[in-house]
Amino acid sequence: MQNSLDLIGDDDLYVVREVERTFGISIGREAETTYTIGQFYDLIQAKCGANQTLACFSQVAFYRLRHALGSFGIKAVITPDTPMSILRETNGGSIARNWRELGRRSGLKLPRLETPFVRRSWSVFGRRVPLGPLAIICAMAGTFVLARHLGLGPKASFWTAAIGVIVFAFAALHALYVVCRDIPQRIATIGDLAREAAGYSFFELRQTKPVPSDTDRWYALTAILRQVSEYKLPITRDTTFVPR
Numbered sequence: 601m602q603n604s605l606d607l608i609g610d611d612d613l614y615v616v617r618e619v620e621r622t623f624g625i626s627i628g629r630e631a632e633t634t635y636t637i638g639q640f641y642d643l644i645q646a647k648c649g650a651n652q653t654l655a656c657f658s659q660v661a662f663y664r665l666r667h668a669l670g671s672f673g674i675k676a677v678i679t680p681d682t683p684m685s686i687l688r689e690t691n692g693g694s695i696a697r698n699w700r701e702l703g704r705r706s707g708l709k710l711p712r713l714e715t716p717f718v719r720r721s722w723s724v725f726g727r728r729v730p731l732g733p734l735a736i737i738c739a740m741a742g743t744f745v746l747a748r749h750l751g752l753g754p755k756a757s758f759w760t761a762a763i764g765v766i767v768f769a770f771a772a773l774h775a776l777y778v779v780c781r782d783i784p785q786r787i788a789t790i791g792d793l794a795r796e797a798a799g800y801s802f803f804e805l806r807q808t809k810p811v812p813s814d815t816d817r818w819y820a821l822t823a824i825l826r827q828v829s830e831y832k833l834p835i836t837r838d839t840t841f842v843p844r
Contacts, residue, residue: 604840605637605829612841618824622803623648623817635844638837641821648817656813657805661708662794668705669790672698680791684783696781709800710793711823713781714832786834799823 607615616627625647634640666678672690676682687698696713703710747757787793798805799819806812812820822835831839 602833603836603838604843605825605831605835606843607829607841611828615824615828618828619644619821622806622820622824624806635840636837637821637825637835637839637841640841641818641837644817644821645814657798657802657809657816658791658795658813658819660805660809661706661798661801662791664706664708665702665790665794665797668702671705672701678790680789680794682790684787684789684793686790687783695783699783706797708797709804711784711787711796711800711826714784715780715782784832786832795819796823 612631616631619625620627623644625644627643627647630643631640634643662680669678669686674686674690676686678686687702688695690698699710699713743757743760747760748754752760787796795815796819798816799821800823802812802816802820802823805816825831825835
């Protein structure tokens with residue numbers, strides 16, 4: 601099922617703990633009856649209560665981003681509709697460097713840059729296993745079998761597989777990750793980035809401006825879910841925690 605976070609193992613417990621910490625609420629067994637993100641969000645809203653706010657966290661995040669982009673030397677007028685491509689035209693177009701610097705100058709937590717791969721981890725016996733180490737283990741096993749087939753002894757085959765595969769795999773995976781990282785496709789404008797950055801920075805912003813809007817809470821929830829599940833597609837109210 602594509603519209604599912606596909607949480608595994610203790611991911612759901614981690615989500616609940618992070619939600620409790622972020623929103624300052626306590627969630628009991630009510631969470632067990634929520635199957636969609638919309639239902640879980642409604643539960644959070646009921647726990648937090650209705651608030652009225654004059655300026656949402658997304659606005660605060662936008663002003664910080666606009667100021668930070670101005671410090672990059674960008675002369676264009678920055679609005680919520682300004683495309684993210686403006687960041688590619690700065691400092692030689694290095695997205696990774698500009699992204700890191702934008703977060704530092706704005707004082708905001710930004711969503712991670714993403715690769716075109718669906719996930720960076722697989723599920724093995726109900727646990728998430730990073731693709732890098734898993735690929736290295738498989739490559740070592742294959743190299744060991746090949747070395748033995750070519751006539752090398754067990755010890756020589758082991759060290760050939762261990763040293764060769766580990767060095768090559770780490771270099772290749774690191775290079776691939778660095779080259780392929782890019783702004784998430786769902787973030788097309790500065791306004792999109794402001795909303796997500798407000799969600800990722802919700803806990804810190806709540807310390808200085810303790811009246812979030814309903815939208816702020818939604819993006820804070822989706823930020824938690826993305827960090828746990830590595831889900832890259834848009835998260836909607838109908839998105840499920842696990843496939844039905």
